Amino acid sequence: MKKIITVVSLMVLLTGCGGGGGTVAGTSTSDTTIASNTTAPLESNTQATSTAAIIAAPEFDFASARTIDIQFDVPEARTTEGMLSLCTKYSSESDGTFNINYDSCLVQATLVNGLYQSQMELTNDVNSVIGVIWFADPDLAPVYKEFTLAATAGASARSANANTHPTIVWN
Template identity: 30%
Template sequence: MHNIHIKVLLGFAMLMTISGCGGGGGGGETSSGSINSTASSTPSAVTASTTRIADIQIDHSNNLASVYDVEITVSLPHLAASQVYISVCDNAGGGIESINYDNCLLKAALQSGAGNYQLRVPNHCESLIAVVNIMEPNTNPLIYTLSHNNQAETTWLIQ
């Protein structure tokens, strides 16, 4: 085991030595010549429209929160006898085809077609999509969407 680590380290050191040589370039040019040419370029000037942090004014009603709360109430009594699951996800892609179910904010089973959930949603999630999957053959999922209304708390009734 110890010999394997030494061989890996030696191989890595050899690789770093080879890649550090510059890799050619032809015509007798050296890699230091190209470094000097980029080092001599001047940095871009700072524009006159730079804002100082002391000049920024934030409205008193803005609490600078990076999340909003969503209270979700699901009431689907017509599905009470079925096995039903709900997923609530960011709807940044604009529809069910683009959902990454590994990154959903909520995945749960409904009990008798009902459920109550509290979510803390990051502000960059401007729209949410709820997918209600009914575990019966030839049954399409039910789709619901919610657009963030810039409120700290939102209630979403799915029925």
């Protein structure tokens, strides 16, 4: 019985691994060549017909996100405990209020004496965030501030100084 199981197991293993290394109807593996990319760069008004024709500038960074520095000094939160939420999905209403999807909050933190400093990662499609400060004192209404981020090609390109990040400041 052990021999039958061993034989069947080996057959399944060898069948699953496949062969390879053979030839296909009159060709051999030594005849295979790889074409080199000899496509010329595209002119500015030419449309690419293949990815081989696309050439990126050397400074282009294919990153899909960027780091944002956060520096908050919120006077309203210096004397009472405050909680911070930074969210990406929201809309502003005509009466000056905001409709916020709190599931989109990338930062939720406590302010210490009204101060908060950190960083967050934002995808390049996010051009603004909303900040909300919530107070432990139920008599104090939340404070809102909208931050618009520069929507430039710089979001996808390397900056001259790699240690410099866009900063949102609340003071």
